[in-house]
Amino acid sequence: MIIVGAKGFAKELLQIVSVDMDLPDNDIVFFDNVSTDLPLKIYDRFRVLTSFEAVTAYLSKSKDKSFVLGLGQPKYRKDLYQKFIELGAQPVSVISKNAEVGSFDVNINKGVSVLSGSKISNSVDIGKGCLIYYNTIITHDCNIGDFVEVSPNVTILGRCRIGKYTTLGASSVILPDVTVGSNVTVGAGSVVLNDVPDYSTIVGVPGRII
Template sequence: MPEEKNVFVHESSYVDDGAEIGEGTKIWHFSHVQKGAKIGPGCTLGQNVNVANNVIIGKQVKIQNNVSVYEGVELEDYVFCGPSMVFTNVLNPRSEFPQRGSQFYHKTLVKKSASIGANATIVCGITIGRYAFIGAGSVITKDVPDHALMVGVPARRIGWVCECANRLNFDEKGNASCSKCGKTYYLSENKVTRLS
């Protein structure tokens, strides 16, 4: 049980010695945080969440039910992981020839404020950009740019999203204004830049 102030861990969950849990974080039913994991302040881990050894999770990350965050995965601040989405950490697994240890794990980085929909699968060794939005059930097999809206199996980019997650519509000059929050953006060479 962590000693940090204002941390809630449900009595059915386990936090191993050597795990670090930030202030205000809540860990709900049947979850497990393993040794060496670092979870920032204000996070929420839903039911049946596993955070493996040496995983780094930023502040105010929300991980919904039935998600395992395996060693080699890093979640930056404000990441959202939908119910039952899947991370992986080995590209060529074999039960007959087990590969153990961090030297076999491929790093996956989910950058600030990215959202991953329910039942999506993230193949390891990739980076998901800031404010990207991964649609439910999608399979991500390659790097995702900032603000990209990704859907499908394998996933493809079908558009771009604002920081508030609203879809953006760019004009012929590459300019867009969010119809929901009013932020403005510029698109050039498949890169979205916020203007205001």
Template sequence: MEEINTVRLYGAGGHAQIIHSVLKQNRVAVTEIFDDNPSGCHPKFKHISILEIDKDFSQEGDPFIIAIGDNFQRSEIAKFLQSEFATAIHSSAIIDPDIKIGKGTVVYAGAVIQPNTTIGKHVIINTLASVDHDNVIEDFVHISPNTTLCGLVHVGEGSHIGAGAVVVPKIKIGKWCIIGAGTVVIRDIPDYAVVVGNPGKIIKMNYPEESKK
């Protein structure tokens, strides 16, 4: 994977402080931090000058990591930023060399990613998450802490898998789904579904506004 020495962050909240910690541990310097609301930044960044994106903003410079936990917001910012993107991987993560990881993705402490897995762009693999063999995780997904994805699982674009959820083998989860914390997924899940419980049940459909018209 390409080595980097300096990055820029977009976002200065709680999620950003974890990414900042991973980068610091990897001896990668953060040269600039941008946020739409600098006054609301995490206390960790109070001593740092937080910049706003304005008309004079230059896309040129160090690669970005979008330090925003919300999947939809992260996807919208990625459309705006035409810069290069970097990845951040904690040294304690166990990652098989036979995987693919897209630009902008972050992998946190203790995560395990097994062989022949493909992870898209701007994905979050959070603390102690387990991603088994032959998984496909599409762009802008968030795999929360202590989640277990068994083998041959496919997670669609923008879906959020809640903390401690378990997905059994050979399951396909659609795009922009929300899988609640602690949910056990034992059957395929359609696009935009919100699923909770053990076994997981669909409690509502979270369609985007344009699909309701």
């Protein structure tokens, strides 16, 4: 499995891939073609691929073609998701064993990461490439669009709709029946009472568009 990224979030994702999924060290590699300060191996155990050519060579020899997105920011996640598919890799979702996911009418698409402490209720749809960070709560009948980043301690209450490429800041709260558009940034700690149009930034309690 390739973890796309090799720094902050990628190291957090390693906990799920290595420990929860119990993959051997040799079956886990990182990818980072931007950073110049990385060791040859992360934690002296997991090697780093530093170019797309190296990814292509790795995929040609490996039976496991899977990859997970080990980086934040919706745009970067979308771009690398598409690039790795073009290279022949296959997106998979990873869910911490310490997350709680409802048993009824839950759809989690490919390339989603769900971290420890998250709670996802029944009748929830999560689009591809989303990041559901620590201690998030997503209650019933919610729809989360593609490549949404949900920061730690976010609460999304019943029947909400979150548009694609949106970022919900840490500890923000989306009240019931609210629609948050696409490419929206919700500031940390904000409480969103009303619908938010596309390409907006909203902050404060109650949330206001700036």
